[in-house]
Amino acid sequence: MAHEPLLLIAANDPTPLALAPWAEACRAALDAGERLVMLFGRPDGNAFMLTAVLQPPATGLRVLRARAPRGASYPALTASHPAAQIHERELWEQTGPNGITPEGHPWLKPVRFEGARQQRMDEYPFFTVRGQEVHEVGVGPIHASVIEPGHFRFMCHGERVQHLEIQLGYQHRGVEALLLQRPPLALTPLIETVAGDSSIAYAWGYCAAVEALAGIAITPEAERVRGIALELERIAMHLVGLTGLATDIAFLQGGATYGRLRTAIINATMRVSGSRFGRGWLRPGGVRHAIGDERRRDLQATLAAFAKDLAEVNALVLGARSVRSRLQGVGTVSARAARDLGLVGHAARASGVDVDTRADLPGRLYTAHPVTPQVEYDGDCWARLRVRMREIDESLRWLDTLLADPAIDLATASPPPLGAPKPETLCISVREGFRGPVVQAYETDAGGRLRHVKLQDPSLPNWFGLALAVRDNEISDFPICNKSFDLSYCGNDL
Known part of the structure; x- marks a missing residue:
């Protein structure tokens, strides 16, 4: 049976552990090679309910839960497993001030400056490098x-x-x-705007969660x-990255062409769904816009013309000595560093870490229509450029398998009726967006209302990877990194 990118459990099954055995169980899981997907807590009376979402090798998701008193602490996982650093900081x-403390965390600093910390951003404890010829350059927060x-x-x-130290948290949106x-x-319109370049990934993860809660x-x-919607989004957003890379190194023909090609993809999305970002396309229970014969032919024609032009501009970019000399060997993140830091998405795959939710947790769709993860091994800007190109090619191949087969029905998509969400239930949903897994957790109370929501963009674990990539490079290399x-x-900044 295919491992699902979704987990549904009763909120108190199994019974939550005490804090110390929970921390030890988490450490043992990480020692055994399980990936820490998400770590969060919520108030539970005079205590906190903690949840660690783990993914064992070659199996589905699982959770470890604990109930811990306010003001409690546990030995930080980060000391032995750096991938936990951002999760424990969050x-x-x-x-809060009387919350859960990971004792011995080497980098315990605010992530978003929530609550009372909002007025204290100027007190952020930046790491400093000492030396007579060392100087600091500050950029932002206004860009x-x-x-x-x-x-x-x-x-x-x-x-x-x-x-390089990166300080975020200026927006204070309070999404959760x-x-x-x-x-x-009724949350889809909000979910679609959590991160506008990943509207489909967020919407699909949310829809899958509430459908599971509704049974x-x-x-x-x-x-x-x-x-199909998600792969179109992946293509369009990878093209944004390729446009930016080409423009930042003044390879203007590549930048202009990638930008033009992105327009073709998002306009095709608009013709199907009414929105260039696919907003309003997905809703709990199904989709609002199926793909009939006319739209199917339109997508096929658009993608065929697109693929031809894309191959030409990719060959031009990859064959240019100026591009290779500017990107190769710049911003390198080794495979070990990527694995230790828990990097995800194309940033991880460019460093040789073969993680892709579509392959690791394929569910019904990607089991029937598999995706091959695209992996490079040098870990530099050149590798991240090549992974993006190859992922677009793989998305085009995958789309063609569905659109070109007349036996595959895309026009019948009537949604079933949705009942009330199950009470006292926790659902974890994961979807592989263009920059990595979008992870969402929804927990209901005894009345079936939402008690807690936790969202995690793939950017969260990857920001420290960017900081590491810039080390030992010139400051002028930062834009392309x-x-x-x-x-x-x-x-x-949720």
């Missing part, structure tokens, strides 16, 4: 154009970066709290349409 921050707020502090020796103010089945299964036809990761400020 847990410490979100449980040019439409870039969202974030502060980058470079510690440099001459032009060479010794360390806002989601609790509406009925569970229904969508039709295979609707699931195929959702898969940044674009090669293509992380989301708003995906972090």
